[in-house]
Amino acid sequence: MVIAPRSVAPVTPNDIRLFTLLASVPPGRVVTYGQLADFIGAPRRARWVGQLLRQLPKDSSLPWHRVINAQGKISLPILEGGREQAERLRAEGVLVSADGRVSLRLYRWMP
DNA sequence: ACATTGACGCCCA
DNA sequence: GTGGGCGCCAATG
Structure with a gap:
């Protein structure tokens, strides 16, 4: 698995835990920032x-x-990647509204 | 060294 | 639903 390193600062153990957890999120599912933080x-x-x-x-x-x-x-x-994020999610079958909303009830992933 | 800025989130009004 | 206040903290100016 390729872990994307922090460009400048050193990679901490928490960084590794986060990247590892994120890597385990399956296609077609989503997680929140808070979830990731909580679970590590x-x-x-x-x-x-x-x-x-x-x-x-x-x-x-x-x-x-x-x-x-x-x-x-x-x-x-949108201009910093939001567009691409929506496209990627849709490509995985996730319904994304025009204003970038996703149903957590339907797509939230739990470890 | 100090201040501001965010791919954030919870609580309360 | 919306908006303000606060906690959080590395990066950036």
Whole structure:
């Protein structure tokens, strides 16, 4: 499995845990930033998860597009990849509304 | 060193 | 449903 390294800063054990967990999210399912943080034992650190995903290399093999916010919406700005995220999700059969909303009830993945 | 900025989330009004 | 306040914290200016 290819773990996308942080471009500059050192990769911490928590980084590895997060990437490993994210890599296990199956196609057609989504998880929230908060979920990822909680499951690796870093509650209330959803923001840190987003910050980590933000610096993933563009060619990362990690399913970054399966991460949405607790509101069930795509957080990534349209011009910064939000469009691509919606496309990737739809390609996996996930229904994404025009405003980037996804049904957590239908697609949320639980480890 | 200090201030601001986010791929966030929970709580409350 | 919406909006404000706070916690969180690495990156950035």
